[in-house]
Amino acid sequence: MPLNIFVLAKQVIDPEMPRSAFQVDRENRRVVTPPTLPPVVNGFDENAVEAALRIKDSEPAEITVISMGQSFALDVMKKPLSMGADSLVLLQDDAFDNTVDSFAVARALTAAIQKIGPFDLIIAGRQASDWDNAQVPLAVAELLGLPSVTIGKKVEVGDGRVTVERQMPDGTEIVESPMPALVTVSNELGQPRYPTLRGIMAATRKQPVVWSLEDLGLDGEQLEPQVETVDLYVPVTEADCEFIEGEDDADAGRLLALKLREAKLV
Amino acid sequence: MADSAGVLVLAETEGGALSPTAAELVTAGLEVAAGLGLPLSVAMAGSDVEATVQEAASLGAQRVYAVEDGILSTDKPELLLEAWAQICRQTNPAVVLIARTTAGRDLAPRLAARLGVGLAQDCLEVKVDEDSGRMIAHRPVYGGNAMAAVVCNGTPQMACIRPKAYEPCEPDDSRTAEVVSLSITLDESMARVKLVERVAEESEGVRLESAKIVVAGGRGLGSPEPFKDLEVIAGLLGAGIGASRAAVDAGWVPPSWQIGLTGKTITPDLYITVAISGASQHMAGCSGSKVIVAVNKDAEANIFKEARYGVVGDWEKVMPSFTETLRELLS
Ligand SMILES: Cc1cc2nc3c(=O)[nH]c(=O)nc-3n(C[C@H](O)[C@H](O)[C@H](O)COP(=O)(O)OP(=O)(O)OC[C@H]3O[C@@H](n4cnc5c(N)ncnc54)[C@H](O)[C@@H]3O)c2cc1C
Secondary structure, three states: OOEEEEEEOOEEOOOOOOHHHOEEEOOOOEEEOOOOOOOEEOHHHHHHHHHHHHHHHHOOEEEEEEEEEOOOOHHHHOHHHHHOOOEEEEEEOOOOOOOOOHHHHHHHHHHHHHHHOOOOEEEEEOOOOOOOOOOHHHHHHHHHOOOEEEEEEEEEEEOOEEEEEEEEOOEEEEEEEEOOEEEEEOHHHOOOOOOOHHHHHHHHHOOOEEEOOOOOOOOHHHHOOOEEEEEEEOOOOOOOOEEOOOOOHHHHHHHHHHHHHHOOOO | OOOOOOEEEEEOEEOOEEOOHHHHHHHHHHHHHHHHOOOEEEEEEEOOOHHHHHHHHHHOOOEEEEEEOOOOOOOOHHHHHHHHHHHHHHHOOOEEEEEOOOOHHHHHHHHHHHHOOOOEEEEOEEEEEOOOOEEEEEEEEHHHOEEEEEEEOOOOEEEEEOOOOOOOOOOOOOOOOEEEEOOOOOOHHHOOOEEEEEEEOOOOOOOHHHOOEEEEEOHHHOOOOHHHHHHHHHHHHOOEEEEOHHHHHOOOOOHHHEEOOOOEOOOOOEEEEEOOOOOHHHHOOOOOOOEEEEEEOOOOOOHHHHOOEEEEOOHHHHHHHHHHHHHHHHO
16 A cells, blocks of 8 residues: 655745735735736745655655645646646635635645545645745644644654654754654755656646535635734835945945944944 | 633743743733733643742733643643643633744644634734724734734634744742642643654854844855854854855755744844845844844845845955954954
């Protein structure tokens, strides 16, 4: 029996976009981006796909990527397939607004996970780069009654257990959990692999499974948000930078040191 | 609500004492409690919490819940999670506050889900809205590019508060609190995740989180070597040393050096950045610095929007004379 690994992945606006492209529609409490700016797979979720693929590199495994959203850029969301994942399940419904809170998202993902069937391991990114909640995977684990381990930089399986090396603020920690379990991973895991040409070809032939709210046996009421956004705004930063200029760069460096001394900062 | 904990601070403990974040949570909690006209309670669960009871009282808690159980340990977060859940169920708080520490940020989402309520994550400020009588939480989103004000609809309203967002409140030993003991049931089988090994990274320098001065470098340094020059500056100033994620991802410096949203939060008096562009996710970890200094060759770099002093120039030319002048000034 191959290992059954589910990866949770979210489509997000590109977090590295130029600041000028980032705008907030305060009235509707949402972020608007230029239509020319393509969305991306959340970076940490690509790390999650990579973690799953590394397991698959050494033993038989079936990787299913699950994503939830209102609408998808299919070429973007197929990236995990072109990296080597086996199948893609998209939970797509008008009701799945991006502002829907984590708990509701976790409910829908949990319903999908239960519908797909048994699994050994769920891997997700440590947080999504839009709302930075770091909440959905843990809520999914809670709803499914699974043990959870966060911020993994190395994920290994064997003997029905998963061993995770976690990135801690001042070092690392190795923990072990029985499977099934849920693990979140961070960028310290290392660069996700690039899709190969063969992978891209294979991904074009694969069609995602698309499920609506109804397919999941959920109604809108069950997705009532627990957390409501009442305001969304761009914080103001006071810009009063004093530029230190000298005859040349070296002189500016000297003057900067003198300035910091004068200001009693050093 | 005589039996309610009112505003409940779930405090972490370390070696028989309260974690430093507890005093910050109490500052936030007292404000919310005043706004709601409710008492402030602090709860601790651990294997050795006796001494923390008076500590919590001295911070200004009106009620203190202490749960002592030998099987509770920081290596078994699942037990602490269940202890917190049982404390919440028994004390019916209107608001629950947790610190977004390494442990707290994992515990809070599961606790919220276990109680079937929402959670405001990573909050910088929590306030009571006078009209609705509900707590509103302000938190950065989109890597700090935007701020959101969110309200949790259920009860308790739960917020996870970023460390250092609030000043710790001053303890006063003459304060007393009503001490309530709770009995909860835990068993070893609830701890499924087991700690195998903890490897502390060796670091000789000043701790980033508590440093008064921090020097950090970014991708623009181009290789690991220039960080040696920054270490010289850090040595002269008694400063901590850090980096942007780009420098960490490149493998130039260890992950423990990373400052930012997914790295460390620093609040020094002086933060000197070299060849860091100032992406919002980086600023998320350093915007509490009193004075930011930026050296960057790009005058349009975002870092200059938040810096107090800036040099637009090439670090390779700016930094040697900066270092030499510092050396002279400090000798
Ligand atoms: C979810 C998420 C979380 C993140 N968390 C963090 C985090 O915790 N911390 C963090 O730092 N980042 C984080 N990032 C990454 C962040 O978005 C930026 O990519 C990163 O901070 C950029 O690092 P940098 O400023 O070193 O590099 P760059 O943005 O590439 O900037 C390099 C700078 O160096 C300057 N430069 C180049 N050469 C020279 C020279 N010779 N002299 C002077 N200046 C020069 C350039 O002008 C440029 O401004 C996160 C991103 C995401 C999506």
